[in-house]
Amino acid sequence: xxxxxxxxxxxxxxxxxxxxxxxxxxxxxxxxxxxxxxxxxxxxxxxxxxxxxxxxxxxxxxxxxxxxxxxxxxxxxxxxxxxxxxxxxxxxxxxxxxxxxxxxxxxxxxxxxxxxxxxxxxxxxxxxxxxxxxxxxxxxxxxxxxxxxxxxxxxxxxxxxxxxxxxxxxxxxxxxxxxxxxxxxxxxxxxxxxxxxxxxxxxxxxxxxxxxxxxxxxxxxxxxxxxxxxxxxxxxxxxxxxxxxxxxxxxxxxxxxxxxxxxxxxxxxxxxxxxxxxxxxxxxxxxxxxxxxxxxxxxxxxxxxxxxxxxxxxxxxxxxxxxxxxxxxxxxxxxxxxxxxxxxxxxxxxxxxxxxxxxxxxxxxxxxxxxxxxxxxxxxxxxxxxxxxxxxxxxxxxxxxxxxxxxxxxxxxxxxxxxxxxxxxxxxxxxxxxxxxxxxxxxxxxxxxxxxxxxxxxxxxxxxxxxxxxxxxxxxxxxxxxxxxxxxxxxxxxxxxxxxxxxxxxxxxxxxxxxxxxxxxxxxxxxxxxxxxxxxxxxxxxxxxxxxxxxxxxxxxxxxxxxxxxxxxxxxxxxxxxxxxxxxxxxxxxxxxxxxxxxxxxxxxxxxxxxxxxxxxxxxxxxxxxxxxxxxxxxxxxxxxxxxxxxxxxxxxxxxxxxxxxxxxxxxxxxxxxxxxxxxxxxxxxxxxxxxxxxxxxxxxxxxxxxxxxxxxxxxxxxxxxxxxxxxxxxxxxxxxxxxxxx
Amino acid sequence: xxxxxxxxxxxxxxxxxxxxxxxxxxxxxxxxxxxxxxxxxxxxxxxxxxxxxxxxxxxxxxxxxxxxxxxxxxxxxxxxxxxxxxxxxxxxxxxxxxxxxxxxxxxxxxxxxxxxxxxxxxxxxxxxxxxxxxxxxxxxxxxxxxxxxxxxxxxxxxxxxxxxxxxxxxxxxxxxxxxxxxxxxxxxxxxxxxxxxxxxxxxxxxxxxxxxxxxxxxxx
Numbered sequence: 019x020x021x022x023x024x025x026x027x028x029x030x031x032x033x034x035x036x037x038x039x040x041x042x043x044x045x046x047x048x049x050x051x052x053x054x055x056x057x058x059x060x061x062x063x064x065x066x067x068x069x070x071x072x073x074x075x076x077x078x079x080x081x082x083x084x085x086x087x088x089x090x091x092x093x094x095x096x097x098x099x100x101x102x103x104x105x106x107x108x109x110x111x112x113x114x115x116x117x118x119x120x121x122x123x124x125x126x127x128x129x130x131x132x133x134x135x136x137x138x139x140x141x142x143x144x145x146x147x148x149x150x151x152x153x154x155x156x157x158x159x160x161x162x163x164x165x166x167x168x169x170x171x172x173x174x175x176x177x178x179x180x181x182x183x184x185x186x187x188x189x190x191x192x193x194x195x196x197x198x199x200x201x202x203x204x205x206x207x208x209x210x211x212x213x214x215x216x217x218x219x220x221x222x223x224x225x226x227x228x229x230x231x232x233x234x235x236x237x238x239x240x241x242x243x244x245x246x247x248x249x250x251x252x253x254x255x256x257x258x259x260x261x262x263x264x265x266x267x268x269x270x271x272x273x274x275x276x277x278x279x280x281x282x283x284x285x286x287x288x289x290x291x292x293x294x295x296x297x298x299x300x301x302x303x304x305x306x307x308x309x310x311x312x313x314x315x316x317x318x319x320x321x322x323x324x325x326x327x328x329x330x331x332x333x334x335x336x337x338x339x340x341x342x343x344x345x346x347x348x349x350x351x352x353x354x355x356x357x358x359x360x361x362x363x364x365x366x367x368x369x370x371x372x373x374x375x376x377x378x379x380x381x382x383x384x385x386x387x388x389x390x391x392x393x394x395x396x397x398x399x400x401x402x403x404x405x406x407x408x409x410x411x412x413x414x415x416x417x418x419x420x421x422x423x424x425x426x427x428x429x430x431x432x433x434x435x436x437x438x439x440x441x442x443x444x445x446x447x448x449x450x451x452x453x454x455x456x457x458x459x460x461x462x463x464x465x466x467x468x469x470x471x472x473x474x475x476x477x478x479x480x481x482x483x484x485x486x487x488x489x490x491x492x493x494x495x496x497x498x499x500x501x502x503x504x505x506x507x508x509x510x511x512x513x514x515x516x517x518x519x520x521x522x523x524x525x526x527x528x529x530x531x532x533x534x535x536x537x538x539x540x541x542x543x544x545x546x547x548x549x550x551x552x553x554x555x556x557x558x559x560x561x562x563x564x565x566x567x568x569x570x571x572x573x574x575x576x577x578x579x580x581x582x583x584x585x586x587x588x589x590x591x592x593x594x595x596x597x598x599x600x601x602x603x604x605x606x607x608x609x610x611x612x613x614x615x616x617x618x619x620x621x622x623x624x625x626x627x628x629x630x631x632x633x634x635x636x637x638x639x640x641x642x643x644x645x646x647x648x649x650x651x652x653x654x655x656x657x658x659x660x661x662x663x664x665x666x667x668x669x670x671x672x673x674x675x676x677x678x679x680x681x682x683x684x685x686x687x688x689x690x691x692x693x694x695x696x697x698x699x700x701x702x703x704x705x706x707x708x709x710x711x712x713x714x715x716x717x718x719x720x721x722x723x724x725x726x727x728x729x730x731x732x733x734x735x736x737x738x739x740x741x742x743x744x745x746x747x748x749x750x751x752x753x754x755x756x757x758x759x760x761x
Numbered sequence: 762x763x764x765x766x767x768x769x770x771x772x773x774x775x776x777x778x779x780x781x782x783x784x785x786x787x788x789x790x791x792x793x794x795x796x797x798x799x800x801x802x803x804x805x806x807x808x809x810x811x812x813x814x815x816x817x818x819x820x821x822x823x824x825x826x827x828x829x830x831x832x833x834x835x836x837x838x839x840x841x842x843x844x845x846x847x848x849x850x851x852x853x854x855x856x857x858x859x860x861x862x863x864x865x866x867x868x869x870x871x872x873x874x875x876x877x878x879x880x881x882x883x884x885x886x887x888x889x890x891x892x893x894x895x896x897x898x899x900x901x902x903x904x905x906x907x908x909x910x911x912x913x914x915x916x917x918x919x920x921x922x923x924x925x926x927x928x929x930x931x932x933x934x935x936x937x938x939x940x941x942x943x944x945x946x947x948x949x950x951x952x953x954x955x956x957x958x959x960x961x962x963x964x965x966x967x968x969x970x971x972x973x974x975x976x977x978x979x980x981x
Contacts, residue, residue, distance in 0.1 A: 171871045175902070176812040178773020262815025265771040354770065443871045445902040447958045448810075450777040457874075466963065581963065 024050045033060035034243060039391065046385040054322045054371065054379045058386065061236070061289035061327060062296060065557050068390040071523035072555045075536050079550045080543040085512050086551055087211070093134040093285065094204075095551025096211055097513050099577045103467060104208045105474055106140035109148070109201035109517040109573040111556035115256040116198035117245070120165025124198050125173040125259040126331055131202040132179065133285035136268050137334065139212040139275050140204025143449060144465045145174050147184040147200045148478045148517070148571040149440075152193030154432050154758055159188070162196050163440075164759065169259075170200070171443040176261035177268065181444035182455040182463035184478050188432040191482070194245060194561025199517040201573040203476055205467055210275060214284040216302035216337045216363050221281055223295070223306060223361040224343070226270070226350050227333040228263050230291070231316035234329025244522055245561040263332040263355070270353040271334065279342045286333040292326045294335040296369060300387035302337075308361035310373040322371055322378040337363060397529035400489050406607035406626035412616060412689050421692075421740035424615055425668070426750055428661050428693075431614050435754035453581075454507070459673040460587035461503030461657055464578065473578040475509035478571060481659070484628035486567040487608040489531040493538025493570050494631040495697065500574030501546055502657035502700065505640045508584040508647035509576030511546065516553035516572055521565025523557045531568040532557075539570060545633035546640075548574070583648045590654035590674035590703040596727040597712055598663065600639050600699030604690025605629040610660045611693035628695075635698040635721075642721055643700050651708050658699040664692040666701045667727060668734055672751065677731035677744050688739055703729055762980050763803040764790040767833070767849075769824050774810035774846065774957065781957035782807065785973040795827045803841075804980045806833060810847030810902075810955060820863065820905045821851030830856050842886060842976060843949045847903050850941070850951030859944055859951045860918070861910030866903070867934025873902040875965065876954055877929040878940050882922045885943055886979035887950050890971040897968035899959040901932060906953040908935040908942075918942055926952055 030040045033056055043059050044050055051059060061067055069076065081089035087104060088096035094108035112127025124147075132142045147170055152159045174181045184201070216223075234257035274280060282302060284294045291313070299306040310322050316330070338346055343359065350357035364370070369386070371379035410416060414424050428434055441456035453473055454464040462477035479499035485492030497514060504511040516539060521528040543549055559566040578584045607626030612618045618625045646652050654674065658666045663680065671678040683691055704712055709725060716723035727736075735741045764786060766778045775792065782790045782805075791801045795813075800806065813824035824830060830852065837843045837858055845853040853859045866872060877898050880888050891897070910918070915937055918924050926941035933953075941952025956969030 168870075175871055175873075175904075176771065176773075176815070178771075178811060260815070262771050262812060262817070265773065265812070442874055445871070445873045447873065447900045447902060447955070447964070448773055448777070450780055450958055450961070450964070453963045 025056065033057065034064055035060055039063060047381060054326060055381055057323045057327050058292050058379065061292055062386040063390050067289050067293055069555055070391045070393045071395050071557060072532065073392050074394060075533055079536065079540050081549050081551065083513060083547060083549040086549055089549065089551045090553060092213060093137045095513060095515060096138065097551060097575065098208065099474065100579065102208050104206050104211060105203060105575055106135050106138045106206055107201065107203040107515055107573065107575055108134050108552035109199055109478065109515040109571060110134065110554045111517050111519055112198045112200060113195060113519060113556050113559055116166055117196050119256040120162050121169040121172065122256050122258050124166040124169030126257045127198050127200040128170055128173040129259045129261065129264050129331055130287050131200045132177065132264065133287065135202045135204035136271055137212065137283050137285045138206065139210045140206040141272060142179045142202050142204045143451065144203040144463060144476055145179050145181045145200065146463065146476060146478050146573065147198065148480065149184065149186045150192045150197035150482065150569060151188050152196065153190040154188050156193045160759065166198055167440050167443055173259055173261045175445040177265045178448050180446050180448050180452050182446055182452055182465060183476060186437050186440060187482060189482055189567060191567040194564060195559040195566050197519050197566065197569055199571045201478060201515065203474060203575060212275060212280055212283050214282050214298050214301055216282045216298040216304055216306065218281060219304055219363055219365045221337050221340055221363045222343055222359050223308065223363065224336045224338055224346060224357060225313060225333065225360045226336065226355055226357045227267050228260065228330055229314040229316040229356055230325055230328045231330045232320065232324055232328060233257050235324060235327045244558050257329045257331050259331050266353045266355055267332055267334065270350050270355055274346055274349050277345055279338050279345050281337040281339055283334060283336040286335060288329065290327065290329045296383055296386050298335065298337065299369065299383050305364035305366035305368045305383065306361060307364050307370040310371055312358050312360040314356040314358050322373045395523055395529045396526045397533045398526040400530050400534055403487055403624060403627045406612060408604060408687050408690055412606065413687065414689065421736065422742055425664065425740045425742065425747065427614055428610065428665060429747060429751040430754045431610065432754065433610065434660060434665065436752045437755060438752060439755040439759055454586045458586050458588045459669055460506065462507050464507055464584065466581065471581050473581060473584065475504045475507040475576040475578055477503035478573045479503065480569055480571040482567040482569045483608050483613060483624065485535060485569060487624035487626065487628045489534040489568050490538040491628050491630055492568065493535035494542040494633065496570050496572040497539050497542035497548065498631055498636045498697065499657065499659060500572050501548060501636065501640055504574050504576035505644050506585065506655040506657055506700065507578060508644060509578045510644065511548055511574055511576040513549050513551045514572050514574045516550050516570060518553065518555045519559055519566060519569040519571065520557050521560045528565055535568055535570045542633060546637055583650065585647050585652060585654055587654050587656050587670055587673040590670050590729055592676045592730050594653050594703040594705055594729045595709050595725060596667065596678065596729065597702050597704060597709070598699060598724050598726045599643060599702060599716065599721060600635065600696065601722040602691065602694060602696050602699065604686040604694035605696045606690060606694055609693060609695040629697050631697045638719060639698045639700065639721055642716060642719060643702065646702065646712060651712060652702050652704055654703045656701050658701060662693045662695050663701065663726065664736060668747065670701060670703065671734055671744055672748055674729065676729050677733045678727055678729055680727040680736040682737035692736055692739060762786045762805060762977055763788065764805045765793045765800055765803040766790045766807045766809055767793050767795065767829055769795040769811065769813035769827065771815055772809050772811035772813055774955065777957045778807045778809040781960050781969065781973050784960060785977050793829055795824065795829050798828045799832050800836060805976050806841065806843045808843065808845035808849030808852050810849060813848055813852065821848060821855040824852045825855035834858060837949050840946065840948050844887060845951040846955055846957065847953055850953055851905060853949060853951040858949045859942060860914050861908055863905045864907040864909050865905055866907050871904040872932050873900065876901040876932060878926045878954060879929050881927050882925045885925050885947055887972055887975050888925060890974040890978055896929065898966055899954045899956050899969050901954045903953050906933040906935065908939040910936060921945065925950060926954065
């Protein structure tokens with residue numbers, strides 16, 4: 019190994035590079051790097067940009083399907099939704115910045131994911147977000163939640179893209195590392211999709227958008243390290259967002275994309291000008307030469323190092339058709355955006371930067387991109403936990419309580435209680451195409467394709483307590499829960515995006531969680547023909563060596579090809595019968611009931627195996643439900659998840675405004691019947707003429723279907739268990755979050 | 762009927778307004794750029810919602826000084842019907858076409874929800890088509906919707922029938938529950954709620970449609 023001559027070990031370490039990696043840089047260059055080059059290697063080889071710990075595992079995921087136009091590797095995934103329309107979507111994390119500075123961290127997360135989508139030619143039509151916060155009693159939780167929600171709203175509301183759904187969980191495991199995962203879904207025409215490969219030599223490279231400032235320098239490196247008690251000192255690495263400029267950038271880019279001027283386009287996200295220029299050149303198999311003096315700068319005296327590492331927001335890089343530059347310049351000037359010709363593509367395969375007439379960087383592109391370190395980190399297979407057997411002492415009565423109290427406790431549980439306080443701060447109806455959003459209480463949002471009789475259904479899901487107990491089953495479950503939520507609208511599920519949030523991959527147990535969660539995701543994707551088309555990996559979500567629960571958040575997208583053949587949960591009708599589809603054994607391990615009522619604390623090591631996911635049953639049951647909806651056999655469908663049958667029925671009652679009654683049964687203990695979290699199950703509402711056909715067809719398909727209750731009245735009743743007024747229960751459900759935020 | 766929708770940088774409800782107008786009039790509205798100095802010949806103008814110029818300085822303050830608004834002010838004073846929704850209402854107050862100001866919501870949070878409104882002036886050119894209907898539900902989505910004016914102004918608004926819509930269950934702290942007002946002449950209206958987002962059964966309601974029909978009938 020060659021000792022660093024130019025830089026001290028501290029300088030190298032500060033750049034997040036190991037001595038081995040530094041030696042490798044010297045070997046690839048045949049010399050020592052200068053400071054600018056070191057900075058460039060540091061960000062490109064960071065976990066955040068290089069995926070060095072995850073790449074070899076991600077490669078195994080199912081990424082192809084008959085509707086997949088573009089899988090992982092571009093700014094976002096592209097799927098075909100017929101009639102020459104495509105949907106472009108992705109979910110991405112902005113965890114580290116949001117913990118340090120919640121408003122700007124969350125806001126720029128939303129801005130960044132939208133750029134990934136409109137960069138490819140799509141108009142963003144929906145935003146969602148999957149949020150995980152620490153224990154509500156932790157001193158930072160309330161202010162982090164308030165800041166994140168305000169940031170998401172502040173950005174999304176201003177750019178005028180509806181924030182239609184998502185999820186919010188609380189778990190002590192996120193006390194030191196909250197998760198902010200933002201998803202954006204856009205619509206484009208199939209012949210107007212733009213890619214990032216910079217093709218052709220001698221083509222002009224244009225910079226557009228905001229000026230480059232000194233903000234966010236080393237953001238990518240920061241996001242590739244653990245936190246400690248001094249994390250507040252990292253605030254300057256968080257970028258500052260300007261949704262106004264983003265809105266202008268969307269309109270200007272879409273206007274330019276209607277012409278034939280753009281050869282390639284890429285947004286400047288993590289590692290800003292560095293990663294955008296390198297990725298474009300690498301994909302196009304060309305070199306790139308940039309004159310840094312031409313880069314629009316917010317302040318004088320910026321060094322090449324600062325310009326290349328700045329993560330100033332709302333900037334794009336594009337390669338244009340020579341001779342047509344003026345068309346672009348006119349459009350950006352009309353929208354009052356900076357636009358500058360900063361360089362050109364070359365045939366050298368090198369990144370060459372000049373500043374004040376001096377060459378300040380001249381390095382080959384391959385080692386920065388495809389050829390970046392690709393680690394095979396050791397991992398430990400997660401150990402299987404015991405199954406939690408039924409026990410008479412699980413009965414609330416035997417515990418000196420009663421079922422009414424249990425329902426009240428669950429409805430006021432942070433992970434169940436209404437999130438109205440959050441989603442009322444998001445504009446959900448701008449653009450006039452939102453058919454269903456968080457407002458209805460359903461599991462998926464529905465957004466119409468503008469001017470057409472079709473829509474997309476979108477859902478995000480992950481159950482971290484399952485993933486913590488068994489990353490493989492938890493990974494499967496996250497995928498199938500999105501699938502079920504899409505199915506419940508009548509949509510045909512098409513593809514997913516995955517946002518994989520884990521701890522420090524240098525630890526074999528964490529790496530094991532990651533590897534097995536991916537195996538689980540992949541198993542579900544293959545069984546359901548539901549490929550991964552985009553995503554991101556966020557590692558090092560740890561503070562003082564305490565990792566978050568493994569959290570592979572999944573965002574699923576499905577197509578509703580006829581608006582007459584869809585459903586929302588609110589459609590359940592008075593007098594309709596409730597049928598439970600799917601087999602119930604009363605699985606209580608890792609359930610909400612086990613956590614909130616039986617006291618198997620979620621902040622300790624998980625004690626029991628989560629419900630196994632039978633992928634064949636998921637597929638059969640889901641396809642059956644979808645067929646019933648498309649044939650208009652149902653008035654509503656809802657998937658069973660946290661809190662099992664009891665909470666699914668109550669959520670349906672809240673959404674449709676009528677009471678429910680669940681019938682007595684004697685097959686399994688009542689508490690397990692009501693609160694077990696067996697997978698692959700749906701609660702559906704049907705009229706009296708459909709009961710027998712629905713049940714008999716299910717039987718002929720080998721699907722369990724059982725009449726379990728009815729809709730009507732003003733009370734929530736489970737015979738032999740609970741009986742309370744719908745209004746009182748709803749009050750409890752709605753009160754927890756606003757009371758908490760006001761306390 | 763010819764109509765126009767003004768487009769400022771970071772307007773974001775202009776498409777929604779155009780869809781609503783086209784549905785009712787059968788004609789595509791003119792989209793007019795903020796930098797233009799003159800309106801085309803039209804019978805009705807909408808200033809749509811959004812975050813014009815990022816709402817920097819004060820909501821609507823910069824837009825009120827844009828070239829096109831000067832022409833709107835001039836023509837509104839000679840009777841051209843103008844409606845501003847949300848940010849459009851803020852712009853109309855900043856431009857002096859309507860009295861009062863819109864402050865930050867009382868709860869200091871952005872609010873988006875379906876909102877019930879009482880029609881308090883059913884004879885206005887913006888509400889006639891509602892007939893006997895006195896309550897409607899349309900979405901609100903704003904941060905700065907807390908209407909404020911001094912006491913004499915509020916009293917005058919009340920007595921002269923200039924308050925067109927009032928909130929049922931005040932969401933933002935507005936004085937006198939004001940959701941929408943018009944000028945003395947009755948041709949300029951500003952309202953925080955979004956009637957253009959309630960024109961399709963898939964929106965969850967169509968209570969906004971009669972708003973646009975009213976204007977069509979008034980200009981027929």
